[in-house]
Amino acid sequence: MSAAMRPRPFKANPWVRAGWIALAAYVIYAASRLEITWPRFVAGLGHGARFIGRMLPPHIAQPDSLLNGLAESLGIAILASCAGIAISLPVGLLAARNLMPAWATWPARLSIALCRSFHPVIVAILFVKAVGFGALAGILALALGSIGFIGKLFAEAIEEISLKQVEAVRATGAPFMNVITYGVLPQVFSRFVGLATYQLDSNLRNSTMVGIVGAGGIGGTLFAAFQRFDYAFVCAILLSIIGMIMAGEVLAGWVRGVFLERGKVEQE
Amino acid sequence: MSASRRISNAAATEPARDGAVPALSIRRLCKEYVRGKPVLRDISLDIAGEDISAIIGPSGTGKSTLIRCINRLVEPSSGEVFFEGQDLAQLDRNALRLARRRIGMVFQEYNLVERLTVMENLLCGRLGYVSPLKAWLRRYPQEDIARAFALLEQVGLSEFVNERADSLSGGQRQRVGIARALMQEPKLLLADEPTSSLDPKTSVEIMSLLRELCRGRNIPAMINMHDVELARRFADRIIGMSAGRVVYDGAPAALGDEELKLIYGGQEWLRA
Numbered sequence: 001m002s003a004a005m006r007p008r009p010f011k012a013n014p015w016v017r018a019g020w021i022a023l024a025a026y027v028i029y030a031a032s033r034l035e036i037t038w039p040r041f042v043a044g045l046g047h048g049a050r051f052i053g054r055m056l057p058p059h060i061a062q063p064d065s066l067l068n069g070l071a072e073s074l075g076i077a078i079l080a081s082c083a084g085i086a087i088s089l090p091v092g093l094l095a096a097r098n099l100m101p102a103w104a105t106w107p108a109r110l111s112i113a114l115c116r117s118f119h120p121v122i123v124a125i126l127f128v129k130a131v132g133f134g135a136l137a138g139i140l141a142l143a144l145g146s147i148g149f150i151g152k153l154f155a156e157a158i159e160e161i162s163l164k165q166v167e168a169v170r171a172t173g174a175p176f177m178n179v180i181t182y183g184v185l186p187q188v189f190s191r192f193v194g195l196a197t198y199q200l201d202s203n204l205r206n207s208t209m210v211g212i213v214g215a216g217g218i219g220g221t222l223f224a225a226f227q228r229f230d231y232a233f234v235c236a237i238l239l240s241i242i243g244m245i246m247a248g249e250v251l252a253g254w255v256r257g258v259f260l261e262r263g264k265v266e267q268e
Numbered sequence: 269m270s271a272s273r274r275i276s277n278a279a280a281t282e283p284a285r286d287g288a289v290p291a292l293s294i295r296r297l298c299k300e301y302v303r304g305k306p307v308l309r310d311i312s313l314d315i316a317g318e319d320i321s322a323i324i325g326p327s328g329t330g331k332s333t334l335i336r337c338i339n340r341l342v343e344p345s346s347g348e349v350f351f352e353g354q355d356l357a358q359l360d361r362n363a364l365r366l367a368r369r370r371i372g373m374v375f376q377e378y379n380l381v382e383r384l385t386v387m388e389n390l391l392c393g394r395l396g397y398v399s400p401l402k403a404w405l406r407r408y409p410q411e412d413i414a415r416a417f418a419l420l421e422q423v424g425l426s427e428f429v430n431e432r433a434d435s436l437s438g439g440q441r442q443r444v445g446i447a448r449a450l451m452q453e454p455k456l457l458l459a460d461e462p463t464s465s466l467d468p469k470t471s472v473e474i475m476s477l478l479r480e481l482c483r484g485r486n487i488p489a490m491i492n493m494h495d496v497e498l499a500r501r502f503a504d505r506i507i508g509m510s511a512g513r514v515v516y517d518g519a520p521a522a523l524g525d526e527e528l529k530l531i532y533g534g535q536e537w538l539r540a
Binding site: 167170181189 | 339380392445448
């Protein structure tokens, strides 16, 4: 009796309900506007099956251009990662609001935001226009993206450190650079290595793609094969990219292991 | 110039105990974190000789702030802090850094750099003297390393040289914290509740170690303590604070119930 008198303990939120209805309405509207129909999908499946049929068996039509493309992609990925990691370390430090005054963090955060605002493909197109076709444009595009990604997350990692450790190092009369190398970096080093190896991995993936817009690497070979309808070669290129990415993951894992071994052993 | 004039003024208005030049003279120190709400009200103290001075008082009464206003981890609002002939409160950044090298500090939560080894943490005490490049490359003068090994022996952690700080127990960490402060070869030791995170037995061990090491080196120490019994047992002098003021300053033996009532307020808690 008295239980029935109590108000419902779960409050209805009209805003949430309205949000769900609006989302459903938009999905229906967008699907109709973009002419997504069932017959269109079924027809597409048939095309897809024929496409896959033409890809098999894979055939390496131009072994030289395949190998050169892969080598160039690898080079782009590693050079872009090295440059990006080297620059993002100071940029990330400058952007950390718990260590730096506002006049340092604002420009640093602004440049990180700029680096992050476009997809690597768009940046690659811009650099192709600026410095011409070839690997240099790809390297610059991916390096910029790396600065944005590592810089932002590294700055966030620094903003979460324990300031007690920093305070103790400051109290010894250490100059600012020593406070950074002893009070700050040890706390964020493993995070930084993690970010850097993740970025190496991601740059390897992206380096196979910037070639599509003329910024060097295996992407150019892939695009050319597509345009010749040489799908057997396309398939061979895709498989070799998969191989390279997997090798890259092993490499990144190994780099992590080398740098973080000390931490791993003594962490228990 | 002006600093030396200031110090003679201060000495003239309030001569140091025993007539000796005190290691540390605090004059009319005030601190407000929020305007109109002072945490420290007009503190004047002299720390002389190799005394262990314990500061006791209820939580939130400004003990930590007082300690931190000395080496300016917290900026004082007004007042003077004379140490080795200069007013620390007036120093610019670089001069303050040079002065901090002569003041060791021990923290309640040890504040070791967790991911560095015990040896690296000890060498942190020399960071004020070593250039950034050499510090980064771990190129310390041989005498610093020798001193670190000697100190590790004295605090009983010789076999932990290459252990990471986060693998140590609380008592061991505080031993590293003390050794790190003494690596600075300080002329003054500040300690902010060095035993508050430790069990009673370890607390006594840490306090004995602190007293022994400070006396052996003639370093005066200013130690915040929340445990009155521990303060009575180890301090040469007790400074009682209440509501941001010094309300008791004297020998441990003279600290009775009346004085404790003055410091902590109330009396119910005094009945055994």
